[in-house]
Structure formats: structure tokens, C-alpha cells
Amino acid sequence: MDGHTHHHTSDRRELQMARSMCWHCQSEVSGEYFCDRCVKVQPVSKELDYFTCFGFPRRLSIDQQKLETKFYELSRAFHPDFYQNKSDAEQTISLGNSAMLNTAYRTLRDPIQRAEYLLDLEAGSVKDIRTTPPADLFEEILELQDTLDEFRASDRTSDAAAALRSQLQSERTALEGRQRDMETQLQQLFGRWDGLQDRGEATDQARAERDRILKDMRDILSNRTYVKNIVNDLVATIA
Amino acid sequence: MAYSDKVVDHFNNPRNMGSFKKDEEGVGTGMVGAPECGDVMKLQIKVQNDTIVDAKFKTFGCGSAIASSSLATEWLKGKTIEEAQKIKNTDIVQELNLPPVKIHCSVLAEDAIKAALADYQKKADTK
16 A cells, blocks of 8 residues: 555564553454453554554445444443443543544544545645646635625516525535535546556556545645535525 | 624725726636635735736635735735735634634635735746
């Protein structure tokens, strides 16, 4: 996995070393979250990414069933209720692990949050991921905002208000169509990302493709937020 | 969370709302957005003899984003290009008493100022 990001690789090595020794009996931990020898629960490192936490590769389509099963399994394993009679150290670990697990599950469960999280993880190696803002879209949004203000200030029974309303209504339909297009584009990008991960090539070409996918995803995810906000405003105003 | 009086004041009585024609002589336009929250901000300056004689903004976003850009236009008026470069988001945070969760609104305003100045410079250079 992304062997060209050197600092990431070394981070991961340190992480594994930190995890490899049991905090309680100091023996080597070969199990996932519990020491094989003294059976004590091990803290989930804060550096551990959510995909690894669930034992998943960094893919954007995931088996929801498998995710849920793993979540319930780990929830039971870490649940504070089962640590009431244990030491303070174990209770603290159980709380920390449960909190981390819940956040990880919520993030991975939702495809958009999952993609945004993946972007955060990968963005370290795609420095120029913040792209130029979509000026056309912004102009359009600000113009729509003006029309909305005009409509809000208008006498709702007037002909002018009726004309504004139907104009806003058709803007809304158009924007909702664009939202659907963006969802489709995102799905395609998710598929391309997963394909790339599955092939696991370390060529320059693969890296360029990887950066391009991440950048395109970033662009669509931001535009999606802008469009979503204005659509919400439209819906609330002309409802 | 309550907005400070100054934010509420700028929100209710925004200063310098509106826009100039983009291709007008001496006008610089900065258009920025925050992908995290979806706020969109347009800030424009009108420059004569190296001094900002007028500034306008349009913002689609929360109260703090509107207040930050409104305040920014107030501050920009009368400043030279060089002075305007020095406006920092922390100045806006302080003046408006923005809470930590709204600091990104002031960052957006600073970005908008920088973008407007850069746009003006670019237009001036190509002439």
C-alpha cells in the first residue's frame, strides 16, 4: 500500500511496534485487540485508521453486512458493561475503544463520509488536492440567492411572485438533476479507485491515476456540498 | 451558541452588500468557498491610485460568514493595496468575537481578500 509516502510507512511501523507489546504482561501481542497470554484488552491506537480497525482494505465499496457484523463483534468485545469488575486501566481502554469504534462505524457506514475520510487519509500525498474554486458554480449560487431574496421580499399573491416561484422551481429541478449526475460520477470514481487498489500497481502511471481520482473526488464532493446547500434553501423557501 | 452583538449587527445590517461589474476598470474579484460547510463568498474591491476606494461582498452562508465578509469590506475601504494585504483572519476573529467553531468563516474572508487583491494585480499587470 502506498509505499511512496515514506512518512506514512514509518508511522505505521511504529504503530505496529507500539501495539505489539501488551501493556499488562509485556508479552508480544499477536491477537487483534486482546493479548493472547493474559487476555487483557489492548487499546486501539489513535493512529489506527478506521479501515484497518475493521480489518478492511482502503476500498470505497464495502460489504455493509460484513461491516455490521464486525461492528457488533467488536462492540461486544469492548463494551464497558463487561469491564465493570475489571481494573481501572481496562475500564479506560474499554471506553476509549468503544468511542473510537462508534465513530469508525458511523464514518464507514455512510458512502460519502467514507469517501471524505479516505480523502483525508490519502490527502497527505496529494498536496494539490485543493483545487481552484468552481467560479461558475459560485456565480450561479450567488445569483440564485439574489432571486431567492427577491422572492422572500415579494408579495406572495402577486404575479411577480408567481413568476419568481416558477423560475425557482425549474432551477431546483435542474439542480437536483445535477445532484444525481454527481452521484453517478462519484460512483464511477469509487469503482475506479477500488480497481486501482485491487491491482495494487506501484507504477508512475498508477500513481498519476490515483492522484487524478482523488482530485476528481475532492472536486465533486465539495461541489456537492455547495449544491446541496442551495437546494435545501430553495426547497425551504418555495415549499 | 449565541452570536456576539457585533455579528448580529453585521448580519442584520450588512455593509457594502452587492457587486461591481467584474471587467470594470480597477475592480478585483475574489471568489472563495468552504467545501466543508458549503459557504460561498464573493468579495470585490475597486482600486484607484493604489487605494481601495470601494468594496462590496455577497455571501451565501451562515451569520458569521456574512459578518466576516461585511466587516472585511468595511476595513478594506480607504486602505492601500499593501495595507489590505496585512488583514489577518485573527483580526476578524477578535473584532467579531467568533467562537472556535466559526474561525473558518474568518479564514474564508481573509482568503477572499487575498483572492480579490490577486485578481486586481493580475488585471493590472496584463494591461
